[in-house]
Amino acid sequence: xxxxxxxxxxxxxxxxxxxxxVLNKRGYLSQATIDKVYAAIKELDYHPNVVARQLYKxxxxxxxxxxxxxxxxxxxxxxxALEMKLYQQGFKVLIGNSMNDPAKETAYLNELLTKQVxxxxxxxxxxxxxxxxxxxxxxVAIDRIMNQDIPIVExxxxxxxxxxxxxxxxxGAQHIIHINGxxxxxxxxxxxxxxxxxxxxxxxxTPSTYxxxxxxxxxxxxxLFRQLLxxxxxxxxxxxxxxxxxxxxxxxxxxxxRKIPDELLLIGYxxxxxxxxxxxxxxxxxQPIDDLATTAIQVLNDRMQGITTKKEYILPIxxxxxxxx
Amino acid sequence: xxxxxxxxxxxxxxxxxxxxxVLNKRGYLSQATIDKVYAAIKELDYHPNVVARQLYKxxxxxxxxxxxxxxxxxxxxxxxALEMKLYQQGFKVLIGNSMNDPAKETAYLNELLTKQVxxxxxxxxxxxxxxxxxxxxxxVAIDRIMNQDIPIVExxxxxxxxxxxxxxxxxGAQHIIHINGxxxxxxxxxxxxxxxxxxxxxxxxTPSTYxxxxxxxxxxxxxLFRQLLxxxxxxxxxxxxxxxxxxxxxxxxxxxxRKIPDELLLIGYxxxxxxxxxxxxxxxxxQPIDDLATTAIQVLNDRMQGITTKKEYILPIxxxxxxxx
Numbered sequence: 001x002x003x004x005x006x007x008x009x010x011x012x013x014x015x016x017x018x019x020x021x022v023l024n025k026r027g028y029l030s031q032a033t034i035d036k037v038y039a040a041i042k043e044l045d046y047h048p049n050v051v052a053r054q055l056y057k058x059x060x061x062x063x064x065x066x067x068x069x070x071x072x073x074x075x076x077x078x079x080x081a082l083e084m085k086l087y088q089q090g091f092k093v094l095i096g097n098s099m100n101d102p103a104k105e106t107a108y109l110n111e112l113l114t115k116q117v118x119x120x121x122x123x124x125x126x127x128x129x130x131x132x133x134x135x136x137x138x139x140v141a142i143d144r145i146m147n148q149d150i151p152i153v154e155x156x157x158x159x160x161x162x163x164x165x166x167x168x169x170x171x172g173a174q175h176i177i178h179i180n181g182x183x184x185x186x187x188x189x190x191x192x193x194x195x196x197x198x199x200x201x202x203x204x205x206t207p208s209t210y211x212x213x214x215x216x217x218x219x220x221x222x223x224l225f226r227q228l229l230x231x232x233x234x235x236x237x238x239x240x241x242x243x244x245x246x247x248x249x250x251x252x253x254x255x256x257x258r259k260i261p262d263e264l265l266l267i268g269y270x271x272x273x274x275x276x277x278x279x280x281x282x283x284x285x286x287q288p289i290d291d292l293a294t295t296a297i298q299v300l301n302d303r304m305q306g307i308t309t310k311k312e313y314i315l316p317i318x319x320x321x322x323x324x325x
Numbered sequence: 326x327x328x329x330x331x332x333x334x335x336x337x338x339x340x341x342x343x344x345x346x347v348l349n350k351r352g353y354l355s356q357a358t359i360d361k362v363y364a365a366i367k368e369l370d371y372h373p374n375v376v377a378r379q380l381y382k383x384x385x386x387x388x389x390x391x392x393x394x395x396x397x398x399x400x401x402x403x404x405x406a407l408e409m410k411l412y413q414q415g416f417k418v419l420i421g422n423s424m425n426d427p428a429k430e431t432a433y434l435n436e437l438l439t440k441q442v443x444x445x446x447x448x449x450x451x452x453x454x455x456x457x458x459x460x461x462x463x464x465v466a467i468d469r470i471m472n473q474d475i476p477i478v479e480x481x482x483x484x485x486x487x488x489x490x491x492x493x494x495x496x497g498a499q500h501i502i503h504i505n506g507x508x509x510x511x512x513x514x515x516x517x518x519x520x521x522x523x524x525x526x527x528x529x530x531t532p533s534t535y536x537x538x539x540x541x542x543x544x545x546x547x548x549l550f551r552q553l554l555x556x557x558x559x560x561x562x563x564x565x566x567x568x569x570x571x572x573x574x575x576x577x578x579x580x581x582x583r584k585i586p587d588e589l590l591l592i593g594y595x596x597x598x599x600x601x602x603x604x605x606x607x608x609x610x611x612q613p614i615d616d617l618a619t620t621a622i623q624v625l626n627d628r629m630q631g632i633t634t635k636k637e638y639i640l641p642i643x644x645x646x647x648x649x650x
Contacts, residue, residue, distance in 0.1 A: 047435065062419070069405045070404050070405050071401050071402040071404075071405035071406075073396075073398060073401070076395045076396050079395050080395050081396075083395075083420060083421070083422050084422060084424075087421075087429065092419055092436070092441075093419065093421075094387070094420075095408060095418050095420050096408070096412075096418075097409060099409075111417070116417075244602055247602060247603045247604075248602070251606075273396065274397075274599060274603075275603060277572060277573070278568070278569065278572045278599075278600060278603045279572075279604060
């Protein structure tokens with residue numbers, strides 16, 4: 001039989017109300033009383049019923065993290081960084097991998113509305129979910145454009161596009177293509193494309209962005225990229241908006257006998273620790289995952305306390321100099 | 326002002342008790358009553374207070390997942406698979422990345438004892454945490470040996486070791502080393518080593534296991550592996566107990582001019598989707614992540630319902646045939 005609040009009160013020779021006050025740090029209490037109660041809690045190995053205490057305080061100390069999937073190294077590393085930092089602040093983390101399921105994303109948002117979580121970090125790609133229209137929700141978006149009321153934390157996507165494109169041009173490539181998701185996607189990653197196109201034009205070169213649905217099965221993607229390389233032997237440089245696609249292109253170039261970097265220059269994007277360990281030869285733009293997590297939590301804390309935040313936080317990127325460009 | 330249970334009762338013209346019964350699916354209720362209550366809920370956009378309902382039912386519908394870190398592709402993909410399947414059963418997932426912090430692992434276990442989660446999936450490496458001694462907790466371990474009362478779900482590590490070692494020998498290697506964690510680690514992965522050593526001896530070859538702390542910083546690991554390759558030019562085959570180390574060896578072999586597979590055969594372990602996409606040329610043993618997740622959830626469901634389970638569930642591995650062996 002698990003010990004109850006009652007047992008703690010009896011052993012400590014105080015009232016149940018006093019035990020409750022000690023647990024919830026409420027009202028005036030002498031140090032002697034606090035010590036007596038904690039001594040009794042320890043002796044009985046008493047575990048307060050957390051759900052009941054949460055109801056009383058109207059706080060769950062849970063933060064929801066809603067991302068496409070932790071199976072992707074970028075989101076896996078981001079979630080790990082968020083979890084570690086939130087844990088240090090006394091929060092536990094509830095995850096939701098929405099993938100492309102707006103119903104699932106909506107279900108998680110309803111959790112927030114029914115007060116199962118105190119705040120939410122969102123980085124999904126689903127569109128038009130009406131729950132986001134509720135004002136003043138403690139939500140922060142990472143690398144996603146939501147609505148005017150939700151602050152966004154992102155890395156400097158435009159600068160990343162400039163650095164990548166400039167490097168390809170400086171190394172002598174003229175026929176450079178960019179691979180990115182569909183333009184209508186509500187993500188700041190589209191700024192990488194804007195930067196690529198601007199830099200190309202500044203150098204008198206013709207930009208050519210190859211749009212690809214990032215949810216295509218890998219086999220289909222491989223077919224498309226293979227055809228692209230076969231049909232366009234004039235391509236000298238590729239700036240890919242993610243490292244997975246860049247890795248696929250490396251593999252295809254090898255199969256087709258196109259030497260990297262001698263005949264084809266290649267730069268990826270994201271630069272996770274996983275990619276840098278598994279494929280250190282890939283030159284890529286590194287997103288500051290740890291700083292994104294730190295900033296998102298600061299912004300969320302402000303929102304939870306009702307403090308007004310900026311609309312947008314842009315963090316610097318870095319270049320990982322591999323051998324492919 | 327958010328609508329209350331009271332408002333729903335008034336609009337539906339039923340008692341508060343009836344609304345509560347409908348919400349908790351308790352007692353006899355006519356379909357007409359159920360329909361009236363749900364119509365009122367919808368009209369008022371009423372969100373039941375979930376924390377209060379959980380207290381009533383003494384269930385949280387939360388499952389905790391306690392793993393070293395979702396930043397690692399194996400645990401990231403495993404967590405994604407568990408989350409997806411648990412979501413389909415109406416559970417939400419609370420994650421804890423324990424890393425090497427027994428204090429953090431203990432804190433998560435205390436959550437379970439204080440009923441914040443209904444069950445727990447554990448795959449951490451910390452030792453001697455006394456909370457695991459509580460009998461009959463709804464816990465399942467993945468790829469970790471806990472204690473006699475906690476069922477374990479794992480892939481066929483011994484078979485994986487046999488397949489890898491046999492392949493290296495069949496391709497002509499005789500001086501084959503195995504890289505693994507310290508033997509005292511309580512993980513079934515040590516069976517890969519047992520299998521390697523047995524197969525080597527069966528073929529009249531001398532096994533040589535190189536023990537390495539998997540938490541070493543990457544730079545230090547790289548130094549050690551580089552020295553190993555330089556000091557032992559006789560090595561013809563390496564069976565690495567994880568793909569990250571195998572990727573590091575690929576890179577070092579390239580730097581040192583040791584041609585893979587002509588001069589050095591290499592096989593990794595885990596074979597995550599991430600590794601197969603980023604580094605498809607690496608031959609590796611594939612753990613059945615999706616099946617591990619499905620089985621772990623079945624076992625956990627049994628434990629939560631008080632059904633006796635087996636002590637151990639061993640699932641088949643596969644070989645990914647890359648170009649390195």
